[in-house]
Each structure stands twice: as C-alpha cells, then as structure tokens.
Amino acid sequence: MPSIIDVKHVNKAFGGLTVIDDCSISVERGSITGLIGPNGAGKSTLFNIIAGALPLDSGQVLLDGEDITNLPANQLFHKGLLRTFQIAHEFSQLTALENLMMVPPNQLGESLFSTWFKPGQVRARETEVRQRALEVIDFVGLNHVRNELAGNLSGGQKKLLELGRTMMTDARVVLLDEIAAGVNRTLLGELITNIERLNREMGYTFLVIEHDMDMIARLCDPVIVLAQGRVMVEGSIEEIQNNPEVIEAYFGAGAA
CATH class of the missing domain: 3.40.50.300 (P-loop containing nucleotide triphosphate hydrolases)
Incomplete structure (x- = not known):
C-alpha cells in the first residue's frame, strides 16, 4: 500500500x-x-x-x-x-455527549448571523451533529455515561472519549x-x-x-x-x- x-x-x-x-x-x-x-x-x-x-x-x-x-x-x-x-x-464541565458535539468545525450555530437569520438551518445542523455524536458514543461503549460530566469520567473512559472525538471529523x-x-x-x-x-x-x-x-x-x-x-x-x-x-x-x- x-x-x-x-x-x-x-x-x-x-x-x-x-x-x-x-x-x-x-x-x-x-x-x-x-x-x-x-x-x-x-x-x-x-x-x-x-x-x-x-x-x-x-x-x-x-x-x-x-x-x-x-x-x-x-x-x-x-x-x-x-x-x-x-x-x-476533555472539556470537563461539558457532558461526554457535548464533548463530541463540540468537535465538528464550522457549525452554523457558531455564527451570530446564522443564529438570528437561519435558525431552522442551525437547528437542523445541531440535530445532525447530535445524532452523529449518539452513534459515536454508542460505538465507543460510553452510552451509559453520555450525560455525565466528562471531568467525572475515569481515565480509561476519557481515552475512549478522545478516540470518539476523532470519529466526529473526516x-x-x-x-x-x-x-x-x-x-x-x-x-x-x-x-x-x-x-x-x-x-x-x-x-x-x-x-x-x-x-x-x-x-x-x-x-x-x-x-x-x-x-x-x-x-x-x-x-x-x-x-x-x-x-x-x-x-x-x-x-x-x-x-x-
């Protein structure tokens, strides 16, 4: 190869x-x-x-x-x-799921203009990102702690979360x-x-x-x-x- x-x-x-x-x-x-x-x-x-x-x-x-x-x-x-x-x-004060949702770049919700004038598109993109994050967190076996603050996870769980974050990108x-x-x-x-x-x-x-x-x-x-x-x-x-x-x-x- x-x-x-x-x-x-x-x-x-x-x-x-x-x-x-x-x-x-x-x-x-x-x-x-x-x-x-x-x-x-x-x-x-x-x-x-x-x-x-x-x-x-x-x-x-x-x-x-x-x-x-x-x-x-x-x-x-x-x-x-x-x-x-x-x-x-990790972002310790965000949940495990929110940590994953933070990863994808250039999200519409990051733009004040889009938040004001394209709220439907912002919501649709957030729904898409959340669904992907749910799939990833299930893949890495952390679904049971998805709503736990990332700072409270064990060292091994944080490593799994880091691996999951790589899956939120290309x-x-x-x-x-x-x-x-x-x-x-x-x-x-x-x-x-x-x-x-x-x-x-x-x-x-x-x-x-x-x-x-x-x-x-x-x-x-x-x-x-x-x-x-x-x-x-x-x-x-x-x-x-x-x-x-x-x-x-x-x-x-x-x-x-």
Missing part, C-alpha cells in the same frame, strides 16, 4: 542537543504502525513534529503526498490528521500518544477493539506511540524502533522482539 505519511530527513535540536537526526519514516495507508524506542529516543519529539506541535529544523513531512511541513495542528485537523494525548484533553490519520497510560485492563481491551474496528471498518490509519508492548504486539504491524533520533529497525513485532540491537538499546549490552 502507498504511504499516507512520509517523514523525510527530519532534524530537530534543542539548543546544542540533537534529538531527531536525519530521520525518515513512512506510514502505510490503512496500517496501524507502532513507534517505539527507549526513553530519550526522540519518539515524542518526532510525533509532535508530525502533529504540528513542534517546528522541525530541516527536512520534510508529507501527508498523502502534500507537503505539510511545519503546518500548525489546527490546519492539519482540517486535512484529516488528528492526535490524541497521553493525558486526555479523519484520515490518527496519532495515538500512549493511549494505554493509566487505563485499566478491561477498558484497554475496549480501546484496542475500537482502534481495530476503526482501522478495519472505516479505513483509519494509525501511528501509535506506546510503552505497553502487549498492546503494540496485538495492534501494530509494522513496528518502527527509534534510537538516538534515528530509525534503528522496522519490521513485525516478532522481528523487533528478536532483534539483538533492539534488545541492547532497551536493556543494555548483555541483557539477552
């Missing part, structure tokens, strides 16, 4: 410290690609560069062949590239940032199932940073390993787990 994300010869330094060093990766369309590596490997920095949260120093990032180098996150959102966060970013690529962090095993199973369904049924492409190797093993193929800001190796999880260089990078010489 052709790639949907291409990172080409990217460099990033903070002061005199090089964090990303001539790094190139490709993410195939329709894949669930894992991005792993030891602490300090540059995973989060590369992730933030792709997501538009950090400018790169040199190199190029392409989305489906389009140059998106250094575009901010809000522009990437409209191009179908979204991210979730290790710590969920997402093409979703960057998942340690989505398993702080999630109990039951809800983690639900998260994994939903990610697999979004990939299989709706064609979402995922790039996943994760320390939970069981989750990576279940979800991701291929897996890219970063070390010292460069790609060390790429392959199946079995190839990665049996690679002596990877074992040394994670555990030190002699760990095998």
